[in-house]
Structures are given as C-alpha cells and as structure tokens.
Amino acid sequence: MYIVISGGGKVGSYLGSTLANKGHSVAVIEERSEILEKLTEELPTKVLLIEGDGCDVKFQEDAGVGHADVFVAVTGEDEDNLVSCQLAKVRFNVKRAVARVNSPKNEHIFNALGIEAISATTVISRLIEEEITAGEAFSLHVLKKGRLALADITLPEEGCVVSYKKVSELQLPENTVFVSVIRGDKVIVPRGYTVLEPGDRVISVTSLEQEENLRRLLMGR
Numbered sequence: 072m073y074i075v076i077s078g079g080g081k082v083g084s085y086l087g088s089t090l091a092n093k094g095h096s097v098a099v100i101e102e103r104s105e106i107l108e109k110l111t112e113e114l115p116t117k118v119l120l121i122e123g124d125g126c127d128v129k130f131q132e133d134a135g136v137g138h139a140d141v142f143v144a145v146t147g148e149d150e151d152n153l154v155s156c157q158l159a160k161v162r163f164n165v166k167r168a169v170a171r172v173n174s175p176k177n178e179h180i181f182n183a184l185g186i187e188a189i190s191a192t193t194v195i196s197r198l199i200e201e202e203i204t205a206g207e208a209f210s211l212h213v214l215k216k217g218r219l220a221l222a223d224i225t226l227p228e229e230g231c232v233v234s235y236k237k238v239s240e241l242q243l244p245e246n247t248v249f250v251s252v253i254r255g256d257k258v259i260v261p262r263g264y265t266v267l268e269p270g271d272r273v274i275s276v277t278s279l280e281q282e283e284n285l286r287r288l289l290m291g292r
Contacts, residue, residue: 072096075139075165077125077155078146079106082171084113085258086143091115098134100125125155128162136163145171153177156186220282221250222275224289231269232291239263241288244281250274 072095076083079101091097091114098119101107107122114120123130125144136142142159144152149172156168172178172188181188226234233241238249238261252259253272259265267273277285 072140073135073138074098074141074143075100075131075134075136075159077142077144077152078171079103079110079120080145080147082145084110086145087114087118091118098139100130100134126151126158128158131155131158131163136165139163139165141165141167141169143169143171147173149173149177153181153184153186156181157184160185220277220279222277222282222285223272224275224286225272226267226269226289228269231289233267233289234269236267237263238265238267244277244284244288247275247277247281247285250276 074090074095074097076086076097076099079087079099083099083101087097087099087110096117097114098121099110099114100121100123101110102122102124104122107120110118110120119134121130121134123133125131125146136159139159142156142163142165144155146152146155149170152170152172156170159165160168167187168185169187169189170181172181172190175190178188178190243249249261251274252261252265252267253274254268254270273289275285
C-alpha cells in the first residue's frame with residue numbers, strides 16, 4: 072500500500088517510520104527544512120521525502136498522491152489538514168483521506184466533506200493498519216456506525232488494581248481490544264506480555280455496551 076503523509080513533525084515521523092517498517096511505501100511532505108533534516112536521520116531510507124507545502128498541488132503531485140491508497144494530514148493546523156485532504160480527494164481522487172484534528176469542534180466539518188477525522192492522533196497508525204488488513208473487525212467505518220466506542224482511559228497513579236499486570240492477565244470485557252498505551256512520550260502497541268504501569272493512558276476499542284465495564288476495570292482501586 073502507498074501512503075502519503077502531509078506533515079513531518081512527531082506524529083508524521085512516527086507514522087512514516089511505523090508504516091514503512093511494516094512494508095508499506097511511504098512519502099512525507101514537509102516544508103520546514105530543519106524538520107526534513109531530522110526526518111532524513113529518523114526515517115528509513117526507502118521513505119520518499121518531499122520539501123514543500125502539502126496544500127500545494129505541485130508537491131502533492133511530486134509525492135505521487137495520484138496513485139496513493141491513503142493520504143494522511145497530520146500538521147498542527149486544522150485548516151491546512153482540511154485543505155490538503157480536500158486537494159488530495161478532489162484533484163487526485165485519492166481513495167482515502169485521514170486527518171489529524173487538533174480541535175474537536177472542527178471534527179464535524181471534516182466528516183461532512185468525507186474526510187476521516189481523528190482527534191486522538193496517537194491511534195492514527197493503528198486505525199490505518201486495521202483498514203489495510205481487511206480481515207480485521209475493528210476498522211474506522213465500524214466505529215463510525217456507532218457499534219463500537221474508542222475509549223481513552225488514564226490509569227490512576229495510586230492503588231490501581233491493574234497496574235503492574237500483563238495485558239494477558241486482565242479479564243477484559245467481551246469485544247474489547249487495546250489499541251495503544253501511551254507512557255510519557257512513548258507510544259506502545261500492546262501485546263499480551265505488555266505490563267501496565269500507573270499513569271498509563273490506554274486507548275481501547277470496545278462495544279458501547281461494555282465501555283463502562285472497561286472503565287471500571289481499568290480505574291479500579
């Protein structure tokens with residue numbers, strides 16, 4: 072799969088590295104030369120780096136948006152993310168446009184224009200990956216239909232009963248999957264052997280019926 076990312080900051084760098092290391096073809100558009108220098112060192116050499124504005128048709132053309140499967144806009148400006156996604160959809164007929172939304176109040180605008188708006192930026196990579204692996208149940212369109220909930224829960228610093236336990240040891244509610252664990256500046260894709268720690272921010276997908284049960288489990292003291 073070919074993925075073009077507009078924005079080479081922390082989120083764009085993380086996405087580019089993660090997706091490229093999973094075997095996908097990736098291009099990153101970034102207009103700040105100092106950030107591009109960092110990306111040259113941080114990203115795999117196979118990632119295509121384009122110096123320019125992701126809202127400009129020329130640089131989207133240079134990045135090959137016309138044959139991209141996914142266009143992702145993750146800059147710090149909602150307006151830029153909206154414009155670049157619209158350009159990718161209208162000019163290059165990109166199949167799927169996903170945008171980081173920094174202000175939740177803007178989310179409905181993106182959705183109304185057919186752009187998948189993600190305000191929890193740290194889960195973009197996993198959501199894209201779930202869509203790529205077509206056999207997976209937890210894709211974004213299922214979330215949109217309202218059958219599932221995206222739960223963002225921070226573990227208590229003291230007395231939390233799930234702290235220092237492995238994910239495999241937890242009696243998770245039915246139809247619940249951990250998407251990511253955020254620990255300080257680190258983003259962890261959880262496995263069965265992952266040990267939870269106090270203060271961890273746990274991003275999960277669960278059914279609407281089980282969301283409250285999940286919160287009680289993770290917040291229990």
